[in-house]
Every structure is written in C-alpha cells, then in structure tokens.
Amino acid sequence: MSSQRSHVPHYLMIAPFVVLFAAFFLYPILSGFYYSFHDWNGVEVPRFVGLANYEKLLGSRDFSRAMWNLVVYISITVPVGILVAFGLALLVDSFTGRWASFFRNAYFLPVVLPAFLAATIWRWIYAPNFGLLNMILGWFGLPSVNFLNDTGTMIYALIAVDVWVSAGFNMVILLAGLKNIPAELYEAARLDGANKWQQIVHITVPMLGPIMFFVITYSIISAMQVFDKPWLLTGSSFSEYGGRRGALLFPVMDMMGRAFGEVRFGEASAYGFLLTLAIVFLTMVTFGIRKWRERS
Amino acid sequence: MDIRRSFLSTVSALVAVGWAGIAAAQEKTLEYWVYSDFAQGDALALQQEFIKEFTAKHPGVKIEIIGKGDADLTAGQIAGAASGNVPDVFMNGIGTGAQLVEVGALANVYDKWMAMPEDYRNQFNKSAIANCTPEPQKMYCLPYTGYGSLMFRNLTVLKKAGIDPSTPPATWEEWLGQMKKIKEAGMFAIPDQALVFNSIAEMYAISGDVSTWGIDWDSRKTRIDPAVMEKVLQKFVDIAPLNSGTSRNDQATKDLFVTDQLAFHTVGPWVNSTYLEAEKNGKLKYDFVLIPGDTADKRGGIQNYEIVGVAPGENFDISWEFASYVTAKEQMARWAKLLSRYNSNAAAMAEPEVASLPLIARSVESVGYAMDVMPPYLVKAVPSCYSSTVVDIVSATADGEYSPAEGAKEIVAELNDCLAE
C-alpha cells in the first residue's frame, strides 16, 4: 500500500528533526568516537594511539569498580523506582478533584528541586549521630549508621534518594497514560464482576504497555548515566570523587574526572563509548523481551 | 516594499558591524574571571574600584568581571581553551595550574615579571612565587589569596571538659590528651580527618613536612616516607573514637561547633564568617590558634593558594599590566583589610592596619609553618587516583583494616602504581 504513495511527505515531516539530529547529535558522537582513538587534551593536535585508551580503561581498577557499582545500582533502582511510580500513579488516580491534585503535586515536588538542593537535604537527613534518620534510629535504641560513609550502606542510601526523585518523574508519565485509558473498559469489567486487582492486571497493565515500556527503557538508560546525585552526595570535586573506597564511583563520574580533572578527552571519550556499548546491550535485551512477549 | 526594507536593514546592519569593528579596533575588552564570592557584595565593589582605577590610566580598555564557582572556573577555562576563548585574566587554585598550563590557558610571564621593578617583585611571599615558577625561566602565575590552616576552638566545650583554654596545646600529645577528656565529657573532639585529602594533609604536617610529601615527577614516585606515614596513621587510629563522623568541610561540623558539641575544628579561615555570626547572636565563644605539631617548635596544617593567571594572545600585554596592578601591595592591602583574609603579598601583610587584624595575623603565622598541599605545582596534572588512594587507605587504617605500619606500606605502593600509569 505504501509503495503507491509518495514517500516525500514523510521525509519532509521528519526533516527538521533529522537535520538537527545529524548536526548536533550524530556529528558529535562520531567526533567523540574519532577522538577516543587519540590522545587529546583539547588544545594540541590529537595524537593517534589506536586502542590504547580502551586497553588502559579495561585494565583500570576504577573502571571495574564503576561498572560493578552501576550493575548493582541499576538492578535495584529501576525496578523499585518503577514499582513505586506505578503504585503512586494508581494511588493518585484513585482520588478525584482537589485531593488528586494535592497528592499529585506533593509527589512531584522532589522532581522540581535543583539537584544540589536535594543532595544537601539528604546529606543532612543521612548525617551520622544527629541526622534525621539517625535520630529516628536513636528513638528505637539503635546505634547510629554513617549512611554516606559506610561502604556497606552508601549505594542503598543513593538508591533511596534516586527513588525519591524518579518516582515523581515516572509517575507523571504513567498518570498521563492512565488518563488515556477509556473509563468504559473499567465499567464493563466491573459489570462483569471483576474486583480492583483483576481490573489492574487485565486492563491497566496491558493498556499501559507501550508507555510502561518507554518508562522502563528510559529509566534504564538514564540510570546508567547517573552522575549528579552521587557526585553531590559525596561532596566531590574534580580531584577527589567517588566517595569512600569508590563506593559511589560511577562511569559518567569517572569520565568527567578524566575529561576535566586530568584533561584527557580521548580517554574520556573512550570511556563514554564503552559505557554506550553497555547501554546498547541492555536496551537490546529490553527490546528483545518486549518482542518475545508480543509474539507470545 | 519588502525588498527595499530588507535592503535597508542589510545596509544598516553592515554599517553597524563596520562601526563596531572600528570601535573594537580602538577599544579592548578584557574578560576577568574571579571566584564567585569575589563577585558579590563588598568584594565586588572593591574589585570594581580596582578596575575603574586601572581603566582611568589606560583609556580604551574595558574590563568585564565575571564570577564563577570553583569547579566552574576550571571547566570553563578548559572548555574555553579548547575553543580559543580563554578569559584574559583569571583566577583558580594553584592545584589546577598544571591542567591549565597543559591546555595553554596560562601564559609564561617570566620575562614580564623580570621586567618589573625590584621593589615590586620583593613584595611577594618568596615561597608562593617559587610555587608559580616550576622551572627556571618559566613562571605561569601571580600568587593571590591563600590560607594557612587554623584550629578553631570552642571555649565553652573546653571549659565544660575541665580544660583551661588560656594556653593552646603545645604538642600533639597534649592535644590528644585534651581530646580524650572532651570525649569523656560526652562531646566530640574533632571532625573525621580521614574523609578529605586536605584534612589528611593537615594531619600529616603534624609529624612530617614538605620534604616527605608530594610527588617526584622525574621518577614518577610519591615522596611520602613510610616511617613518617606510619606515625601519622597512628594518630588517625588514636582519634577514631573521638571524632564526629563528619568531615571538616561539612555543614554538619559547623553546626556541631556552634551548638557546643564539638571542641576543635581544623580548617581554613572561611568558616569564620559563620562563627562570627553565631558569636554575635550570643551563642558561641571561640578562638582560633595554630594546629600543634609533634614537638613544641613544629606546627601542623597546610597552606594553599589561589593564583591570578594571564592568557597568551593578543591581549597579553595589557592583561599582564592589569594582573600586576591588582596584585600590587596597595591593592592587596585594601583587599586584605576588606575581607580580613591572608594573601601572598607579604609587603601588604606587613602593613600595620592589615597585620593587626586577628585572622590575618594568625594566618601569617600559620603560613610560616604550614606544608604545601600537593607540591610541586604547575608541572603535571595529578591523577585523581592519587588523592582517592590516600583517602581510602587512611580511612581503612582508621577503621582498623590495616595496622599503621601496613597502611603506610600500602599507601606508598599504591601511589607509585597510580603514578606509573
């Protein structure tokens, strides 16, 4: 059918996007890829070094630590964050009128805060001995925990902050999706005798399919690029970052440190592309799972 | 009608551009990047006075002052160097000097420096000048503001623990004894010094000095002496049960001090504005002294500097003139009086009105003993694994994972690995 119509209108419509994309995304990506094979400090002529940057990174202890932290981080924060966001979306959806607005706005508030503010607030909540959380622990007679400096708890402290912010973000997207589900479907199901839980499983979840897929995929992609929260929670600077024993060292942070701290842009680019490979791999897995579910 | 309008607008645009071009040829605008707090309030007013005085003597020169936070200065200067847009005169910490030299943001001002009259050159603190001159014939900056570590003492806490605050502790042993008494009285003695590289350096200086600190770039090895490091690590073990769990830079540490729960705060002078406010509210009684060393004639603590750099390029000459004007004795004295902060123009520091300010007097004293944080400067960019290795192993030793002897050996071995890459 489509071969009968001209393709020109399609290309015209996507042209603005594609042109801007090619200039400001494709070209810098290819450029960065080119530089990853060079030793470059931004000013002098880049010196070709082949795979040297990649070899150095793959053998570097910091790289392994950053990647391991990333795996742990993503495997917890994405599922937890999305479940919480979905729960919140359902919760808000079950209220109407003023109360719905009130709760929706309250849950979105953390998203609105500048990252520095959120990090400062949480540093105080987590402070040892007299921070809010430790005060509460004290009421129950439990000893103080140094959340942001104990290598056993740091990554979980970070995940809590991340869920606090991302739940509101994802909730808003899921809410828009929920609002798009026609009320008649729920009416029909109720008349058929389905209870709330059955309605959620058989109507809400399937109808939210494409949007949930988007939220999951985007959450994975952005979680893999985590930077500002661990950076701010550990009071990092370009000469010292990643927290105690690098427990909050993540790939993008390491990359920025090599770019602006040591002025090695070639190495930083190589880092970026190794990370990209990991992200691509994970995303393809997600797409693959979806295709497999669609088929069955 | 449309064609005529667009023709006219094109012509007027061309004229405007041409006019601006002519004007630009006659007028130079220098970009002057400073730390964010120098671009606010009274500090900004004084800087603008300097600018006004300078431009009055140099007609046709405009200077635009731009304030930025610390990391932003570096990121902006590096990005600017990459695109050919480096600011003409700018500040940064001396620790980032090496990166800036590498990207060509800092011009070699040695010839200009030597062309200045001798009494100008003698105004400056000699070791600060040496820091800016990594090799003969190569000088990359003018030292500007700086600090020496101070030890703030909460007098109420000391009295509650039964310590007489009238004489500060003269040696490490005496100080440790006082800290133990404070812990017994139920309060925190000191922040956790193992959390931040600079506080570790401050502790190192209690036992060691600059000859066993820093990096030897020729052999790419650390200069740290394991024997000295072992003594220092023992100190960290000693204070582990006595500290507050927060670092010297945390807001929480300042709060503990202000609410009489922390006795000693070893840090730079910038916290004084907070403590002064609390004192004015009637809530805090404090003073500041020097960090004691192992022996009565030694002191701990570090010194660190900010620098003024000049970019190479077409504005180099006039930029140097401005930089040397701002760092001259008269201006530095006015600067110090306003901010009550130490700077590296020794002649300015010696002026009676300046020297009588307590914060400055104590800072001058501190700098006389204090150790450089990361020497040698302006040679090569220090890899980030260096500071993080030091922090990691010191904290691990304080936690009991290594004995001080093992920890010292680990540090030296891993630092040499880090530098070898």
Next chain:
Amino acid sequence: MSVSARRNVTVWTVLKWAVAIMVAVIAVFPVWWMVNVVFSLPGEPVSINPRLWPTSMSAGIDKIRMIFAETAYMRAYAVSLAYAGLTIFGVLLVGSLAAFEFALFEFRGKNVLFAVILLSLMVPTAATIIPTYLLTSSLGWLNSMQGLVVPGLASAFGLFMLVQFMRAIPRDMIEAARLDGANHFQIYWFVALPLSRNAMITLAILTFMQTWGNYMWPLIVGTRPDMYTVGQVVGLFNAPLSHQTVDVVMTANLLAAIPPLVFFLIFQKQIVEGIAMSGTKG
C-alpha cells in the same frame, strides 16, 4: 449492599489515605525543612534539629531581597525561562512532526533511522559535550540563545516518548481524515496533535524540568554573566569554600525551584481539565 462489602470499602479507603499521606510527608518534608532554614536567623545550626517551622520571617525576606539585589537573579530567571520556553516549543514541534511519521507510517529507511536515533539516547551526554561545544563555538553561537537552545532540539527522549503515545491513535481516524481530503500535514495538525495532548503537555513539563536543571551545557556555552541561567547563578552560591552562610545558599537554591513548581502546577491542571472535557476517565 451487604454489611461486609461496606466494611471492605472503609478499610480500603483508610489504608489508601494512610499510605497517600505518609508518602506525601516523605516527599514534602525535606523541602519544608529547607523553607524553614531559609526563614531563620543566620548562624543558627541548621542540620542538627529538624526544622518544623520557620523561626524568622523577616530574616528570610531580607535574604531573598539581598539575593535579588546583589546578583542578577531576575535576569537569570529571564534567560532560563527563555531557554526553557524556546526549547519546549522547538522540541514539541520538531519531535511531534517526526513522531507522527515514525508511529503511524512506513517509509524506506524508517527502522534504521529510528534505531540510530534511539542509539543516540544511549550515548552519555558527557561523552559528546566537548565536540558539541566546539561545533557550537565554530558556528559563532557561544553566549547566545541559539547556542543554548538549538543543539538540544532534536531530543531523542521526546521523540521516543511521543512515538509510544502516538502508536495508540486509531488508524481508522487517519484513514477517515484522508478520505475527507486532508493532506498529510493537515492530518498531523488536526487529528494526531489533539489526540496526543496529554503526551505533549507531559513532554512539555519534563522538558522544562530537564532544561531548568541543565548545568554543564549552559556553563560552557553561556560564560558571560548576561547569559547566566538560574543554575549558574545558584552555582555561584554553591561553591563549597564560599564565604556565604548556609541559609543564604539555601535561599538561592529555593528561589531556583519556584518556577518549575509553578510551571508544573499550571500545566498539570491542563491535563486533568483536558480529560474532563473529552469525557474519558478523570
């Protein structure tokens, strides 16, 4: 209704309200704490006692007034608002045009192109920021609004999101419009866009948040104070070794959070009202 059914409804309702309020407290309390820090006397300890109420309204107002007077905060608001507004307009326009095609039609090269665009989402911004900056600089766009806005317009995030939402548009509506004689663009404008209203508003809100919080890019593109965004002005206060007292720092940060909040409140209403009018669940 039987007695047990009535009781079930009550239990469920109580539980629902309890959870909702608890979560609201967790979400809001930290921010409320910050507000109390702002409205308190300087020099008071801020992190030790959780602040349950403001202690000094006048001190807070003084601080706010000082910040507006001493920094070019108002100008930064203007710059940030322009940056966000132009970006939203551009992203929505360019993105929806393209999403319309990718969601609803087939054409040669579509899958490859979409895959490439998605791939770009997976390259961390940090890896491309320097080459993008150099390109922007060579176009002469440093320290200009177009330098800030244009590089961000081809948002793969926006495209991806809109495609997922537009997939739900019924094909028969499109066929019907075509049979009515509408050309391609008119179908987009009169059929697809109105049906994607929720998605567009949501994307507008999220783009606003992302632009407002964007730090690195404005930092290196807008180096002169007249192009400072709110993020950069706040950055002046956040320098860790700054001589400012902490409550002033917090005031500057809180002032930065107000426009996104207002923006969100205004536009969230739109979604709810939009649904009520179209008669779907609301």
